[in-house]
Amino acid sequence: SQTIHQWPATLVQPVGSPLSLECTVEGTSNPNLYWYRQAAGRGLQLLFYSVGIGQISSEVPQNLSASRPQDRQFILSSKKLLLSDSGFYLCAWSEFQGQAHNEQFFGPGTRLTVL
């Protein structure tokens, strides 16, 4: 069966520090991968998605970047964190079939607090 992992679970970082959040998927090959952010009291905003190794699409301009160094690994990074980067970061995956109805499976999330 497929599983998705995120770490760390929680993170407190000072403004201006770097960030690296990791997401890995097991039990599937060539998945679509997604990073979402959930700010306090708000819905989920898509940040990045990837359809293959090294292929990253950015949905919104921001202080963050994403990379996919391996098929089932998706990394969210920042060189210098801002206060507005605080939130709950969710990684998700879906089967790579190109059909619109594929279900997305979410990881447990990382709660980031920038002070």
Place this chain on the structure above:
Amino acid sequence: AQSVTQLDSQVPVFEEAPVELRCNYSSSVSVYLFWYVQYPNQGLQLLLKYLSGSTLVKGINGFEAEFNKSQTSFHLRKPSVHISDTAEYFCARRGPGRRALTFGSGTRLQVQP
């Protein structure tokens, strides 16, 4: 632009009472609709999805939703809620040519004893 509107940010309800969480979406030629539930400090779990066919969709934990194309709605219902249903519920859509989901802002269901 594709959008999803959840009209209620919070819905308080007593245990064993019925509940409806409202969701409206921007019209599209074709659309796929989803309801997810999020328990505190956890990821999202799929409750149900509408892809095509019957407009009444049954999901897990006794939830169901009805796709109404004329009203562009996909309201979530449960005839009798439990304390354990207390969580945040998100409506989402995926339109043609889009890989990712567009989420509503969420509705917090608070079930009181």
